[in-house]
Amino acid sequence: MFGRSDLGIDLGTANTLVYVRGKGIVINEPSVIAINVETNEIIKVGAEAKKMLGKTPSYIQAIRPLKDGVIADYDVALAMLTYFINKAQEKFSFFRPRVVIGVPYGVTEVESRALLTAGKEAGAKKVFLIEEPMAAALGAGLPVEEPQGSMIIDIGGGTTEAAVISLGSIVTATSTRIAGDEFDEAIMQYVREIYRVTIGVRTAERVKIEIGNVYPLKEFDELQTEIVGIELSSGLPKRLILTGGEIREAIRPTAMQIVETAKVTLEKTPPELVADITERGIVIAGGGSLLRGIAELLSKETGIKVYQADEPLSCVAKGAGLVLDKINILARLKSVE
Structure with missing residues (x-):
């Protein structure tokens, strides 16, 4: 070409x-x-x-x-x-x-x-x-140019952004610098405080991907992964088995900050557009939307059905x-x- x-x-x-x-x-x-x-x-x-x-x-x-x-x-x-x-x-x-x-x-x-x-x-x-x-709304195929409310939550690595779009413009939005990186930090801090073991960010990210979850389901509780870190007291390597249940507790406060971002955005949205969103649902995108249970948590806390975009990583x-x-x-x- x-x-x-x-x-x-x-x-x-x-x-x-x-x-x-x-x-x-x-x-x-x-x-x-x-x-x-x-x-x-x-x-x-x-x-x-x-x-x-x-x-x-x-x-x-x-x-x-x-x-x-x-x-x-x-x-x-x-x-x-x-x-x-x-x-x-x-x-x-x-x-x-x-x-x-x-x-x-x-x-x-x-x-x-x-x-x-x-x-x-x-x-x-x-x-x-x-x-x-x-960009995420366009990539997800939402009717952004129509006279109706569409809501997107893009959970990236550095930021989470919730926006309501109508007639080709963002009507209201909220951006917070709480996203995938903060989940990794929360896992690192949890392992350090509970097990007195330090791990790197790549290990924390692997834990998040393999067993990370934010909604209480038995299948999530039973997830396990093995990691190796450095024991603080001895400075020597130490193996640990982490479970889905404990990782959920570690990252839940971070997840709730993302929920709050969604709620704040809805509170700022005109009533007619909220009615559209309630009927059509909220779409989530970005790498953070792949976290187990995030759609269920957002739906439970907002009372609105939440859907993951097709190909959420590439929407933007x-x-x-x-x-x-x-x-x-x-x-x-x-x-x-």
């Missing part, structure tokens, strides 16, 4: 996904970059770099350049974004693409400018920023790509060329 391939990018705290129009998701890799700090040479990006987290010699740093969905280290984020854009483009086009990047709701002007500039410097012809709840990237065909929405996005 010799034409231009426009890109939708979910530049997430945990993972970066790139959607190419007509091709679908072409990149899904961790938002991690490994750098030689003595020479500033990029060693690895994405999945290969993530394998190095917590395992590098002193002269190599494995860095996550985004925190809570926004750029925390500009130079490293630029290098990572350039790598992903070039990797996505090399297969499909020789022309500079238009790029739409998902950003957290309520992102500051300074944070927006950093992303727009990084996108241009990374090789885009024109860069647009779309708020992640809108897909929606960011699809918005290029939505002229009315596109006209309202921040952009630079």
Whole structure:
């Protein structure tokens, strides 16, 4: 293909996904970059770099350049974004693409400018920023341009965002920096306090994926996984068996903060739109929506049926790509060329 391939990018705290129009998701890799700090040479990006987290010699740093969905280290984020854009483009086009990047709701002007500039410097012809709840709703196939209320909750790695959308705009939304990373932190803290054993973030993430749950069901209680950590008293390795029941108790306070985000958003929503949402349900997306029992917990606490989006991990990237065909929405996005 010799034409231009426009890109939708979910530049997430945990993972970066790139959607190419007509091709679908072409990149899904961790938002991690490994750098030689003595020479500033990029060693690895994405999945290969993530394998190095917590395992590098002193002269190599494995860095996550985004925190809570926004750029925390500009130079490293630029290098990572350039790598992903070039990797996505090399297969499909020789022309500079238009790029739409998902950003957290309520992102500051300074944070927006950093992303727009990084996108241009990374090789885009024109860069647009779309708020992640809108992108997620588009990617999930919600009728966002219709005169009716649609509610989406996007639970990512760094942020959770709940939004009500109607007529192509976000009517009300709430963003909290409580999401997947905080579940990992809660697991690490629990193991340290209860077992006096320290574990790394990659181990905590594995525990979350294998047995993490937030709703009391017998099948969740019976889940088990084995981990190895360092015993605080001796400094020696120690094996532990963790169960689903205890992990639920460890991460439930974090889950309840996400529930509160949903409730606050509903409280701010006009009554007619709440009626639409009550009838049609709430859609959840993002990696956090895969946590066992999160839909049931949200449904129980709000009294509204909750559904997981199809392909929840790719909703933001897909929606960011699809918005290029939505002229009315596109006209309202921040952009630079």
